[in-house]
Structure formats: structure tokens, C-alpha cells
Amino acid sequence: MKFISWNVNGLRAAMKKGFMTYFNEQDADIVALQETKMQEEQKDFSFPGYEEYWNSADKKGYSGTLILTRHKPLNVSYGINETLYNDEGRIITLEFDTCYFVNVYVPNAQRELTRLEYRMKYEEDFRAYLGKLNETKPVILCGDLNVAHEEIDLKNPKSNQRNAGFTIEERTKFTTLLESGFKDTFRELYPDTITYSWWSYMFNARKNNAGWRIDYFVVSNRLFNAVENSEIHTDIMGSDHCPVVLTMKPEFTLSKD
Secondary structure, eight states, rough: OEEEEEEESSSHHHHHTHHHHHHHOOOEEEEEEOOSSOOOGGGOOOOOOOHHHHEEOOSSTTTOOEEEEESSOOOETTTTTBBBTGTTEEEEEHHHHHHHEEEEEOOOOOGGTTTTTHHHHHHHHHHHHHHHHHHOEEEEEEEEEEOOOOOGGOOOOOOGGTTTTTTTTEEEHHHHHHHHTEEHHHHHHHHTOOSSEEOOOTTTTTTTTTTOOEEEEEEEEGGGGGEEEEEOTTTTOSBBBBBEEOOOOOTTOOOOO
16 A cells, blocks of 8 residues: 655646656555645646545645545544644545544744744644544654754754754654654664755755755554555655655555455
């Protein structure tokens, strides 16, 4: 079973840059997108064979998440408890028989860390939310988490100590999340591998591979043994992020049937 997560930095723009070629080639069970930057009613494309679950921001052209799934969920919820963070379309949760699948686009702390306080509150709320889900069923979490967890996860750690995405506050929140019962699948499988999932559009960052690993698949501890592989498809263009892919072992299913 294959899951894909990708911050497309505008789905309509990505459609013009080969999105559907990659989508069709991968033939995934679930595709989770972040930063769709559109409302569902604006689309002039379709995904045959997939259920679509959109959570668009109130502000047009901003943020937004989408899940495409071949497996119909038992329940779908948006935001935290259907209320928090829905104004920016940041969270979608699908409930299946065997687990929860959560797609998230975590708020950026912004330049000068103007949104760091908001980000910290978000982290607390979101960790509590995931913890409650995890008490009931294991969780597969994916998305743009907007944090490079360790120095290995970005090209220039020393010069980014107080920049959004690598502050000690954000990194500590991610550590706390993992310590509450979750694993970063890529880093667990590849503890010493240096690779990135996002590159600035400035300074030829992608050409020079001056990037950050800020896109993740995180799973409940008790699900980790079912993970077959966790990959970062750095060769895929179409956004300033690249897709990350989680493959589960053949015995893993979403349905009890």
C-alpha cells in the first residue's frame, strides 16, 4: 500500500508542470496535498477512481489541503474538532478501520518569527489532537510540517538557527511529538542519509541542493513495524517541494474486510 504527500505550492500551477504524469505513474492508494491554494469549485480537472476531500482556506489563493483516496473512509473531519484552524484549511483526518490518516500543512513562523507564538499554540493543540486519536487507533500523519528537526535535515544549520523552521522552539515541539508515541519514518530507516524535500526558489538553491527536509510521514510507534519504506522523490519537479512517499508492507490494510 502506497501513500504520497506533496506540498504542490498551488495545485493549478502544478497541473501545468507535470503533476498528473507523476500522479498516474505512482498509482498510489492515497495522495495528500498541501498548499493547494484554491477552492474545490475552481477546479477544471478530476481524479477518476479517487474520493476527494478538500479543506480550502477562507482566503482565496492561500494554504489549503486535499486528500485523494481510493479507499472510502469511515469518517472525515476537518481541522481540530471541526473548528480550530479550518479558516486556513490546514488539517484533514480520515478514519479507517485500522488507523487514522492525517494530512497537515503546519503554519510557518514567518520572517522575523512574527507568527512563532501562533505556531507554538498550534503545535500544542495539534499534539493533543493526535494524542487523542492515537489512544483509539494508530495514526499515519503526513504533510509539510515546516520544521527541519535536526542539523542533518538542512544544508546550512548554523546560519538558520533563528530562522523560521529551524528555531529551537519548533524543533523541540517536534521532538516532544515524537516522544509522545510517534516515529519519523524516513529518519528511523535512514538515520545518516542527507536529503531534502524543499528548496528556496532563490539563489539556485535546488540546483545547488541547498535544501531542507520539512515534509514527513510520521506514524504511531505501534505501526512502524508495518512500514516497508519511506522515500523522498527529489527528482520530481513542479513545486518548490518534492513528494515524500510511504510504502506499507503487504499485510497492512486500511479495512478489516
